[in-house]
Amino acid sequence: MKEIKKSWKNIPIGGNILEAGNSKNYITGTWRTFIPRLDKEKCVNCFQCWMFCPDNSISIVENKMVGFDYDHCKGCGMCVSVCPTKAITMEKEEK
Ligand code: SF4
Ligand code: SF4
Numbered sequence: 001m002k003e004i005k006k007s008w009k010n011i012p013i014g015g016n017i018l019e020a021g022n023s024k025n026y027i028t029g030t031w032r033t034f035i036p037r038l039d040k041e042k043c044v045n046c047f048q049c050w051m052f053c054p055d056n057s058i059s060i061v062e063n064k065m066v067g068f069d070y071d072h073c074k075g076c077g078m079c080v081s082v083c084p085t086k087a088i089t090m091e092k093e094e095k
Contacts, residue, residue, distance in 0.1 A: 024072070028055065032075035035093040038067055042087035049079035049088060 007030065012018055045065050050058040057073035059066050080088045 027071050028074050029069075029071045032073065032093055034075045034077065034090040035070070036068055036073065036075065036077070036079055036088050036090055038065065039087045039089070042085045044085055044087075046084060048082045048084060052078050052082045054078060 007027070011026075043065055045063065047058075047060065047065065049065065050060055053073075054076060055069075055072050055074055057069040058079065059069055075090070075093070077090050080090055
């Protein structure tokens with residue numbers, strides 16, 4: 001995981017967005033309690049997880065699902081619930 005640049009303590013009062021497209025600067029992966037893991041053997045690259053991930057944290061490279069952007073994945077488990085082949089599981093994250 002990258003060095004934390006900004007945390008919730010740096011969010012402007014009132015949650016105002018002062019700079020367009022700034023969400024990538026907030027390392028929301030630190031909020032996570034459970035972490036998704038991919039079993040590449042089971043993945044059929046249907047991209048359901050990519051479509052439903054609320055944090056745009058599914059990594060696709062050359063038309064293949066290759067893993068997760070753990071800097072921004074908050075561990076919501078949505079990808080697990082939509083995966084048709086159960087290629088993603090959640091496990092308790094050790095900090
Ligand atoms: S756990 Fe949630 S935030 Fe993380 S990759 Fe899956 S859907 Fe996205
Ligand atoms: S939903 Fe499951 S099978 Fe589809 S791309 Fe994601 S991990 Fe692979």
